[in-house]
Amino acid sequence: MIKTNLCGLTSDEIRILAGSSTSHATTIANSLYKKRIGDIMLIPDIPKIVKEELNKKSVPGIYKPVASKKSSDGTIKYLFRNESEQEFETVLLTDNKRTKVCVSAQTG
Helix, strand or coil: CCCEECCCCCHHHHHHHHCCCHHHHHHHHHHHHCCCCCCHHHCCCCCHHHHHHHHHHEECCCCCEEEEEECCCCCEEEEEECCCCCEEEEEEEECCCCEEEEECCCCC
16 A cells, blocks of 8 residues: 655645644644654544554655765755655755755656
8 A cells, every 4th residue: 555645735634634624623633733743643633543544545745865965066966765766865055144945856
C-alpha cells in the first residue's frame, strides 16, 4: 500500500485522511509544519487510535538531512533520504538580500 505524504496537505485534507475532527487535524498540521515533528506517534494531544489510523495511511514527509556540504560561496547542499531510501538534494543559496532554496524534483 502506498502511503500518503502528509507534508503539503491542508488541515482539511488531513482531517479527511485521518477520519478525525477539525481540531485534531489542526493539531496534526501544526505539529508537522510548526513543530516539525517527524513521527506521527509523537504528535501530542491526539487520541492513540487516530495516530494509529493515520500511521497506517501516511508518512509525515519531513526528512532530516543525511549529509550536507558547504561551498566557498556560502551555498549549502543538503542530501535527504525518504522512507523508501530514495535520495534527493536541496540547495540553500544566500546573498545579502535574501535566501533561496532550490529543491530537486527528482530522486535517485
